[in-house]
Amino acid sequence: MARPLSVPAHLPLDELERRYRGARDPVLRSHLQIVWLLARGEPVTAVAGATGYHPNWIREVARRYREGGPGALGDRRRGNPGGRPLLDAGQREALGEALAGPAPGGGIWTCRSVAAWIGERLGRPVAEARGWEWMRRLGFTPQRPRPREERADAAAQDAFKKGGSRRPSTP
Numbered sequence: 724m725a726r727p728l729s730v731p732a733h734l735p736l737d738e739l740e741r742r743y744r745g746a747r748d749p750v751l752r753s754h755l756q757i758v759w760l761l762a763r764g765e766p767v768t769a770v771a772g773a774t775g776y777h778p779n780w781i782r783e784v785a786r787r788y789r790e791g792g793p794g795a796l797g798d799r800r801r802g803n804p805g806g807r808p809l810l811d812a813g814q815r816e817a818l819g820e821a822l823a824g825p826a827p828g829g830g831i832w833t834c835r836s837v838a839a840w841i842g843e844r845l846g847r848p849v850a851e852a853r854g855w856e857w858m859r860r861l862g863f864t865p866q867r868p869r870p871r872e873e874r875a876d877a878a879a880q881d882a883f884k885k886g887g888s889r890r891p892s893t894p
Contacts, residue, residue: 728785730761733792742793751797757784758796809853814844819861831868834858 734742739762743755753774760770761781771778787795810818821840826832838854858864 727764727766728761728782730758730785730788732762733788736762748797754784754788754796755793757781758788761785809845809849810841810857814841815857815861817844818857822858822861822863832858832863833867 736759739755739759743752743759746752746755753776757770757774757776760773761767765773767778767781770776770781774781776784784796808815818837818840822832822837826836827840828836834851834854836854837858838849838851841853841857842849
């Protein structure tokens with residue numbers, strides 16, 4: 724039989740159960756359930772079977788609880804450093820001004836040209852998708868020129884536009 728994983732008594736067993744049953748956040752609820760079951764003396768494999776989490780994650784939640792108590796449980800993704808924007812306020816304003824003018828090299832602004840513009844300012848390559856995101860964020864839509872047929876007869880097209888085709892009327 725597997726040896727139970729011990730967790731310190733930061734909270735009494737009945738308080739852990741009360742918090743687990745009353746938690747509204749699903750991540751915190753799962754973590755409290757894991758700690759409550761471990762505090763009851765359940766082995767890691769039994770806790771994994773009851774909660775559906777891998778035993779390694781059970782051990783990780785127990786480690787967090789040991790080191791930080793109840794405050795260390797729950798969803799901690801909000802603290803990840805990836806939440807700050809790619810461009811600061813000054814760079815956003817400069818990009819908006821640049822998008823209002825002509826694209827570098829002529830033509831129109833595309834996702835690729837916006838990404839290249841951002842990459843020059845940041846000093847590193849930027850994915851084309853970031854160009855699209857920043858165009859949309861600033862209220863611009865990616866544009867592509869309408870394809871033109873090179874073999875078209877301009878005079879025939881003008882005549883068609885002016886007079887249109889005549890159909891025999893039907894009674």
